[in-house]
Amino acid sequence: MASDHTRSAILAAAERLYADRGFGDVTLRDIVAEANVNLAAVNYHFGSKDELIAELFVSRSIATNRERLRELKAAEEEGGGRAPIEVILRALVGPTLRGCLGPENQRSTAARFMIRASIESVPPIRRIKNREIDHLRKFAGAMRRSLPDRSDVDIYWGLNFALAMAHHTIRESERLTKLSEGKCDLDDVEDVVARVVSVATMALTAGKVEAKAPARLAAR
């Protein structure tokens, strides 16, 4: 009812500021100044600062999750209930990587906000992230169907490593660029996706073709 103009102006301004400067040093006063609204408007429309952040993060992450599941479902349907592991992994890490990497100037505010959220985790966001497990379980299920011979433990480790590579690459993209003196092209998103998927696939299928995985031959 009425005009959500103020409401959405706050959301937009907050997302922009958080994306640019991080959660740590953006105050409500910064946000309302950027949005050209009154200070009390945030509490009026969202209840509290934390709820504003939560709403921002929830709406963005359900969008990503929906995209992931869409790709996963399409792949499994095409394969009659069983999708190739590469395609599953691509559905898992592709949407996030595509959203968060790529040429900076064409990177959306939403993407930059999500990068921030992954770098400096703040209480309201942490609470939400904890509920993401159910979502990941769906991928674990698909992976199990795709690789029925693998143990659950290996599946979970593969899932963990796939997410690790994707998220770390996003978080530390700047450092990787600097470290490699630009040789690693983080703007070529599809190449990054292919690399992550490829390594994760190896992690999940190693020891199947050749001898048993060398996972246990160390130490002790």
Place this chain on the structure above:
Amino acid sequence: MASDHTRSAILAAAERLYADRGFGDVTLRDIVAEANVNLAAVNYHFGSKDELIAELFVSRSIATNRERLRELKAAEEEGGGRAPIEVILRALVGPTLRGCLGPENQRSTAARFMIRASIESVPPIRRIKNREIDHLRKFAGAMRRSLPDRSDVDIYWGLNFALAMAHHTIRESERLTKLSEGKCDLDDVEDVVARVVSVATMALTAGKVEAKAPARLAAR
């Protein structure tokens, strides 16, 4: 000079509190209460809160880096200037994983502090992390010597993925345990190290020499 008692009491208390409750909600007053010293002592001994955090983080991370380089140097000397890639990777991720994983009750305060530092990155720590590139370059060099046929790009990606798996596993160890319903045993640190090293090795050697005997094992 004189008694550093106060100084080290502050350091110990701060590390403990940050490890337990995070940087976000530990104030100077909490720290001095835990250390049983006066509020002004922090500014007297360290200059500011940020400098206290920085000192804590620097001393811990140079300890880790020293351990890493020690293992790396030993490996390269044993191999006459060229170490097997598995051993290099083990030197890279082993110290961190060993420090940050393992049974919680025997996990050191230092380790738990470093986990915090990797989860919620705070300005003074971020500044220091940026200077870590030189350290990583040494590992990139060793990896290049070990795998002279690989391109620089592949080396850097392999390095990036190895760090990704190690750090993400530390950061999200709780979530992985929950997701896998305890099936992934994060307390078996050497197994985790072996898994990370194994996958990173595959990432770095895939498509090159198929008959790669994982010959030498790591010493420790």
Place this chain on the structure above:
DNA sequence: GATAGTTTCATACAACTGTTTGAATAGCAA
């Protein structure tokens, strides 16, 4: 034991935070 330098302490400060309040305004139904 007086002196000079260091360290502690209680206290105050100044700035900033998210939130609340209550009056003013706008929008709209009757």
Place this chain on the structure above:
DNA sequence: TTGCTATTCAAACAGTTGTATGAAACTATC
């Protein structure tokens, strides 16, 4: 119009934060 509700606004509130101050207590040297 008259009411009624929804929204905006300026101002204040209450709390917390890191830091500064200046006197007191210590410590070691002569």
